[in-house]
Amino acid sequence: MWRALASNMLTVLVVGLFLIAGLVLWGKAQYTAEGPLETAICLRVERGSNMARVSQDLQEQGAVTSGMIFRLGAQYSDKSQELKAGSFLVRERASMEEIVEDITKGGASTCGTEVVYRIGVTSNKVLVRELDPATLEFVEVAEFDPAVDEVPNSYTEKREQADTRYRIAMAEGVTNWQVVEALKAIDVLAGEVTDVPAEGMLAPDSYEVRPGAERSAVLQRMVEKQQLRIGAAWENRQExxxxxxxxxxxxxxxxxxxxxxxxxxxxxxxxxxxxxxxxxxxxxxxxxxxxxxxxxxxxxxxxxxxxxxxxxxxxxxxxxxxxxxxxxxxxxxxxxxxxxxxxxxxxVFFVADGTGGHAFAETLQEHNRNVAKWREIEAQQKESGN
Structure with a gap:
């Protein structure tokens, strides 16, 4: 009798082990399999959040089939304690494994709000925009000129969000004085500008910055990029x-x-x-x-x-x-x-042609004809009030 009982218990144990192993394999397959999300979403992880809250949010938004498997997978891969605050783009059909990787690897947010400080030749603009996960295109929320416009509430609200990203977009053709004055007016930056680089030594480009970044450090990044461009251009010059x-x-x-x-x-x-x-x-x-x-x-x-x-x-x-x-x-x-x-x-000559471009000429005679045409266009524009 005891022998039969022991044999039955061993059988149950073996079957149980096989069931557990099968369950683990099934859970792992679910964790790495293509997800159910049909349209990309933006997942926001608040400071102080945890995998339990995130898994619940993902399940409610239809991004994962099981919050429990999501949590167990994160724990099994030793990433439960590596959750980062921010806004993260969760692409359609993303697996639980891919989502865990995205929300634990750190770095800048990949979704949500972006504030762009545009330094232009004639004016500066602040643009607040949100990434639409479905189209992966930014949608404008607000745009204003800080020198003349009232600061909109949307900008103030987004400034208070820890996951808002910031970029400085410097246009071609601006002067160093314009750049420095614009940087002084950007309220997410810190520090004084004591040394203004030589004219022409700032590279027009887009620069991502973090709140509290030193203005002098931003200028140095611009200088370093321009130095690289100058060196490469000179190296490849025509003879x-x-x-x-x-x-x-x-x-x-x-x-x-x-x-x-x-x-x-x-x-x-x-x-x-x-x-x-x-x-x-x-x-x-x-x-x-x-x-x-x-x-x-x-x-x-x-x-x-x-x-x-x-x-x-x-x-x-x-x-x-x-x-x-x-x-x-x-x-x-x-x-x-x-x-x-x-x-x-x-x-050796050019003059405006009325379209934003120029009329070019090899001789003074041809150039004078182009100038006469431009004067006619100017006169017509004045008459029409343009």
Whole structure:
């Protein structure tokens, strides 16, 4: 009898072990299998949260089939205590294993709110936007000019959320003074700016920043990126250019940046200035004259006067020979590349054509005809109030 009982108990134990093993294998398969989510969602993990709350949230949103398996899988992979606060994009059909990896690996939030501080040539803007998980595109929540507009409540609210991301978007053609003044006005940054980099040495680009970041550190990142771009552009320059150094290349690139209205024209605009330098002609470009007046501290806000075109400054290229002594703005990568690889043309003149671009010419006679057309367009625009 005891033998039979022991045999039965052993059988039950073996069957139980097989059942447990099967259950573990099934749970592991569920943990790594494609998830049920049909449309991506944004999962927000609050500070102080835990896997239990997260698993419940995921199950309620239909992202996991079992909150318990999700928790056990996180525990089995030793990630239960590595949960990070933030907003995370959970893609459609993401497995529990993939979700656990995303919410424990750290780094910037991949979903939720983004605040973009745009540093522009004529104005600065603050843009508040949310990522739509379904389309993976940002939806604008608010946009305002901090210099003139009232700060919207949406910005204040998002500033209080720990998972909000911040970016500084610096446009091509802004001056160092404009960048520094804009950084001073960004309230998520800290510290003073004691050393302003040389004009042209800040790379126009997008920079992610964290609250409390030092303004000087942000400037240093911009300088380092511009140094890399300058070095690469100079290394890949065409032979025979009338440029003696990377500094001269940077000056020319800044002029190209300020004179280019249509990106596709950069190569032609560059060719005009290179041709003029090679022929010993004065550059005669208005943006350099404007820089001599403003020193890069804001925009002129009006057209140049004849007296200003005749006023002697180190940047007045109607009076000086060759390049001015410094860049007149921060050129982008495309303008740096155009400065060292201009199109092969015989153009030495250009004038606005009324479409935002330019009409180019090889001879003064042809240029004068283009100027006459532009004067007609200007007159028509004034009559129509444009």
């Amino acid at each position: 025979g250019l009338p440029l003696e150094s990377p500094e001269e290349m940077l000056i020319l690139a800044s002029i190209i940046e300020k004179e280019t209205g249509v990106p596709e024209e950069r190569g032609q605009v560059a060719s005009v200035f290179v041709n003029r330098l090679e022929k010993g002609m004065k550059l005669q470009t208005d943006p350099t004259v404007i820089y001599g007046i403003t020193k890069g501290q804001g925009t002129l806000g009006r057209g140049l006067r004849q007296s200003e075109l005749r006023r002697a400054t180190p940047w007045n290229t109607y009076l000086i020979d060759g390049l001015p002594p410094t860049p007149i703005a921060n050129p982008g990568l495309a303008s740096l590349e155009a400065a060292v690889a201009p199109e092969k043309t015989d153009f």
